Amino acid sequence: MNYTVIKEGGLFFLTDTNGDIAGDDQKGHGLYKNDTRYLSRMELFINGDKPTLLSSEANRSYYASIRLMKVSPDEGAIEMVRERYIYDGMLHEKVSLTNYFLNRTRFDFSVSFDADFQDMFIVRKYRTGEVGQVLGRKTSERGLSIQYKGKDDIVRETHIAWDAPESKADTEGNVHFTLDLETQETKHICFVIAPVQQEEPRPIMRTYEEGLRLLEASYDEFYRAAASVTTNVDVFDKLYQRGVQDLRMLMTDVGYGDMPVAGLPWFAVPFGRDSLITALFMLPLNPNSAKGTLRTLAAYQGTTNNVERDEQPGKIMHEIRFGELVNTKQSPFGPYYGSVDATPLFLVLIVEYVRWTGDLSLAEELLPNVIKALAWIDTMDETGNGFLTYHQEAAKGFPNQGWKDSANSIVHRTGEYAESPIALSEVQGYVYQAKNGLSPIMMKLGYPEFAIKLEGEAAKLKEKFEHAFWMEDESYYAVALDRKRNQVQSVTSNPGHLLMTGLPDKARADALVKRLTAPDMFNGYGIRTMSTDSTGYYPMSYHNGSVWPHDNGMILLGLSRLGYKKEAGKLLSSLLHASTFFEYQRLPELFCGNDAELGYPVPYPTTCSPQAWAAGTSIVFVQAMLGLVPDALSQTIVLDPYLPETFNELLAEHIRIGAGYLSVKVTRTANAEAPAVEIIENTTGYRLI
Numbered sequence: 001m002n003y004t005v006i007k008e009g010g011l012f013f014l015t016d017t018n019g020d021i022a023g024d025d026q027k028g029h030g031l032y033k034n035d036t037r038y039l040s041r042m043e044l045f046i047n048g049d050k051p052t053l054l055s056s057e058a059n060r061s062y063y064a065s066i067r068l069m070k071v072s073p074d075e076g077a078i079e080m081v082r083e084r085y086i087y088d089g090m091l092h093e094k095v096s097l098t099n100y101f102l103n104r105t106r107f108d109f110s111v112s113f114d115a116d117f118q119d120m121f122i123v124r125k126y127r128t129g130e131v132g133q134v135l136g137r138k139t140s141e142r143g144l145s146i147q148y149k150g151k152d153d154i155v156r157e158t159h160i161a162w163d164a165p166e167s168k169a170d171t172e173g174n175v176h177f178t179l180d181l182e183t184q185e186t187k188h189i190c191f192v193i194a195p196v197q198q199e200e201p202r203p204i205m206r207t208y209e210e211g212l213r214l215l216e217a218s219y220d221e222f223y224r225a226a227a228s229v230t231t232n233v234d235v236f237d238k239l240y241q242r243g244v245q246d247l248r249m250l251m252t253d254v255g256y257g258d259m260p261v262a263g264l265p266w267f268a269v270p271f272g273r274d275s276l277i278t279a280l281f282m283l284p285l286n287p288n289s290a291k292g293t294l295r296t297l298a299a300y301q302g303t304t305n306n307v308e309r310d311e312q313p314g315k316i317m318h319e320i321r322f323g324e325l326v327n328t329k330q331s332p333f334g335p336y337y338g339s340v341d342a343t344p345l346f347l348v349l350i351v352e353y354v355r356w357t358g359d360l361s362l363a364e365e366l367l368p369n370v371i372k373a374l375a376w377i378d379t380m381d382e383t384g385n386g387f388l389t390y391h392q393e394a395a396k397g398f399p400n401q402g403w404k405d406s407a408n409s410i411v412h413r414t415g416e417y418a419e420s421p422i423a424l425s426e427v428q429g430y431v432y433q434a435k436n437g438l439s440p441i442m443m444k445l446g447y448p449e450f451a452i453k454l455e456g457e458a459a460k461l462k463e464k465f466e467h468a469f470w471m472e473d474e475s476y477y478a479v480a481l482d483r484k485r486n487q488v489q490s491v492t493s494n495p496g497h498l499l500m501t502g503l504p505d506k507a508r509a510d511a512l513v514k515r516l517t518a519p520d521m522f523n524g525y526g527i528r529t530m531s532t533d534s535t536g537y538y539p540m541s542y543h544n545g546s547v548w549p550h551d552n553g554m555i556l557l558g559l560s561r562l563g564y565k566k567e568a569g570k571l572l573s574s575l576l577h578a579s580t581f582f583e584y585q586r587l588p589e590l591f592c593g594n595d596a597e598l599g600y601p602v603p604y605p606t607t608c609s610p611q612a613w614a615a616g617t618s619i620v621f622v623q624a625m626l627g628l629v630p631d632a633l634s635q636t637i638v639l640d641p642y643l644p645e646t647f648n649e650l651l652a653e654h655i656r657i658g659a660g661y662l663s664v665k666v667t668r669t670a671n672a673e674a675p676a677v678e679i680i681e682n683t684t685g686y687r688l689i
Contacts, residue, residue: 001583001609003029004056004064005264007249008086008215010034011195014265017056019066019082020044023114028123028265031091031158031193035269035323037123038158038195041114041173044080044095046070047107051080059584061242061249061610062086062215076101087215089203091193099181106180111191113173115158117148119323121331124266129330139169146173152327155198161205164189222248226286228653229622233646236621239579242586243618246610247282247289254320256299257292262319263589263611270296272316272342273403274613276349281553281616283356284623284655290353291362297346298369300335302376307393310338310401314376316346318401331396338397339405340380340390343373344430348501351437358632358658363441370438374454377431382421385485386464387428389421402427403551404494404529404543410480411536411544413489418482425477426494428465429501432458436502440633462503469495475511477504491515491531493551499558513564516555517571524596525578526552527571532593539593539602546604549575549587550613553620560624565673568624569644575617587614625650626664630657635686641666643675653680660684 005014013031015021021029023041031039043050051068058064068080077100084093099105117134121127132150144160162175164187169175179187190208206214229240251258254270260282261267262274279293302315309332310318318339326334347370354363363370382389390401398405402424410418435458442451469477471487477495478487496516498504504512515521520531526547530537536544552575559568578601579587589611592602622628625647627640637657643650643666653663660683667676679688 003027003265004058004066006058006062006064006084006086007264007268008062009089010252010254011086011089011091012264012268013039013084013086013091015042017066018050018053018068019056019064019084020050023112028120030123031195032120032268033089033195034197035120035321035326036156036195037118037120038115038156039091039113039193040116040118041112042193043112044068044082045108045110045112046078046080046097048110051078054079061245062219063212072101076105078105078107085212085215087211088206089194090205090211091191092206092208092211093191093193094208095189095191096186097179097181097189098186099183102183104180104182106178108176109179109189110174110176113144113146113160113175115146115148117150117156117158117324119325119331120266120321121323121325121333127325127331129325130328131324137171137173139171141165142167144169144173144175150324150327152324154324154327157196159192159194159196159202161192161194162189219245219248222251225288227284227622227655230651231647232649233576235580235585236576236618236647238585239576239587240618240622242584243615244285246586246615247278247285247612250278250610250612250615251289253292254296256295258289259293259296260289260612260616263608263614265608267319267608269322270300270317270320272297272318272339273345276342276345277550277554278612278616280345280349280352281550281613281619283352284628285619287353287356287656290349294346294349294353294362294366297342298366301369301372302337306337308332308395309334309336310392310394310397312337312376312380314343314372314374316342316373318342318398332394336394336397338390338392338394338401340388340401340424341403341427341430343376344388344427344434347373347434347438348430351434351441354441355437355631355633356657358635360441360444364445367445374435374438377434383423383481383483383485385423385468385481386461387423387468387481388431389423391420391422402494404492406543408536408541409543410488411490412482413535415535418480418488419484421483422488423481424494425465425469425479426497428461428469429498429503432461432465432503433501435461444633465503466505466508470508474515476515477508477512490534490536491521492534493521493527493529493548493555496527496551496555496558499562499564500554501558502561509562513559513567517567522571522574523547523593525574525591525601527555528593530593537593540604541593542590542604545593546590547578547593547601548590548614549617550611553613553617556617556620556624560627561629563627563640565627565640565642569642572621572624573644573646576621583609586610587617589614622650622652626652626666628655630684630686632658632686636689637662637684637686638689639664639677641675641677642673643668658684658686 030037317335320335321333325331663681
């Protein structure tokens with residue numbers, strides 16, 4: 001990465017690799033809270049010069065360490081180590097300066113701060129708008145504060161404090177420290193930057209050491225509550241640990257419980273689709289992550305018809321922002337609802353959460369939201385063909401509203417873009433899975449007529465779907481139907497999600513799997529978003545030829561559930577190999593679709609890292625290898641493991657199912673098709689199948 005980023009809760013800090021935010025920065029670096037940049041400059045100097053980068057380490061998602069040096073040729077150097085983290089609403093940074101000259105050295109160490117309080121959309125040049133102004137700057141012996149009043153009449157402040165008394169600060173934001181160090185002597189200066197919005201309480205000031213200890217303790221608590229997984233494959237273990245750590249960093253609570261945000265740096269907010277899929281992936285890790293996700297999205301469920309936000313009653317939001325432009329209605333993202341799949345995925349997550357936990361109380365709590373979501377699905381058949389469709393209404397919204405939301409992602413063989421309303425293949429699968437899965441839940445809750453109705457609707461949808469979407473000449477499903485009910489006959493990864501939903505029958509599932517793993521779709525590192533034989537294919541396209549780990553994760557769930565063990569193992573191994581080429585062995589949001597014959601996966605030019613659903617893919621690997629499918633309603637657990645090549649042992653402990661835990665050890669045997677299974681713990685009370 002050409003940047004350094006850390007996050008905790010509602011704050012994230014993005015800088016260049018030196019750890020600086022340059023005053024003339026054009027890359028959006030800064031300290032952000034509620035989509036507002038509370039720090040737009042933080043540059044460190046020694047005697048007026050910027051030091052040189054030696055190394056940058058961010059192996060811990062929540063902590064960064066940057067080593068710099070100001071060298072005087074043939075005489076020595078001043079080494080500077082910057083260590084930072086975020087905790088309890090504040091950025092903490094410790095700067096350690098060491099004298100490596102032969103003699104005692106006196107020098108000026110300075111930091112230049114500023115805060116422009118710009119809305120993130122303006123910073124990223126996505127929007128323009130009327131904004132407020134900086135009210136003033138104040139200095140004290142060990143502090144500096146900058147205050148701003150927005151067009152939304154909210155007063156925002158950035159408070160900067162440091163612990164070194166021998167300092168001098170001016171109202172331009174420059175802070176100077178005169179240091180006099182013996183040879184090899186080190187001086188530590190700690191900074192605390194606290195962004196505060198009007199009427200918020202001031203954060204509790206803590207020492208650098210105390211804050212770091214509490215932050216690390218919160219990570220330890222997260223790990224203790226999560227499933228633990230180890231194997232004989234070091235590459236996998238590192239990927240899994242990195243994924244779990246990144247997911248912990250990406251958890252945020254906006255008032256309804258912790259939920260995963262989409263990714264860093266620009267999508268550190270609740271999303272519908274992204275957060276739901278990530279929470280779905282996280283169920284084997286800790287199903288509690290689903291509760292905050294569902295409650296947050298239920299709280300923002302659509303209530304009215306609002307063309308500017310693509311909102312309708314019952315619809316689950318796509319994305320929410322909290323900045324000045326949203327507050328003054330200069331941006332539609334407060335929240336924006338332009339997502340066709342978030343609503344059925346909301347229902348799918350409820351279904352899968354109940355299957356993992358047996359927690360019918362949450363389903364009952366969210367029953368009004370479920371009914372509204374189902375009503376929205378049933379009214380969004382804009383072409384009269386019985387399928388859920390989307391159509392952009394908002395002038396500043398998205399023309400395509402499935403997970404492939406770029407403007408060119410739904411394309412006919414002729415090269416023409418499909419006209420909306422559009423019915424996407426995978427979305428119909430989500431609706432089928434939701435209705436089918438909700439039926440037994442409604443029966444348990446005491447609504448038998450509702451349950452029977454949902455089961456019947458699912459069966460009818462399946463029949464209509466098979467007739468409308470199947471392409472005989474391709475032995476594959478069309479990606480979509482356009483406004484004239486014509487098939488959009490591109491071969492894409494979208495229908496691969498149908499395997500997870502259980503919609504295709506055996507023969508068509510076989511054909512689907514065969515094509516997904518054929519060379520035109522499978523590039524050796526994963527399944528492409530579009531076949532190399534389809535019009536519009538381009539390996540560097542965002543959605544028409546690239547490889548997305550989460551997309552592969554959805555397909556992998558289906559392969560595992562339906563018993564396609566070898567294909568699942570092939571896909572898992574390819575993604576695992578791809579991960580070794582990326583920084584910190586972190587699966588990126590996406591990478592290019594070039595063939596593996598190159599010898600390495602080609603990075604996509606711009607990508608979020610870390611990305612929540614990419615991080616969650618490593619957890620899907622575990623579920624796939626275990627062949628694990630719990631059903632708390634029938635009190636059964638399917639356990640049908642398969643170990644891909646190089647895996648000889650898999651130990652998964654403390655997997656929460658129902659009111660208990662499952663721990664299992666899988667070991668390769670001479671018959672690789674049937675590994676040995678040892679149940680170490682099963683306090684669920686459920687029957688293993």
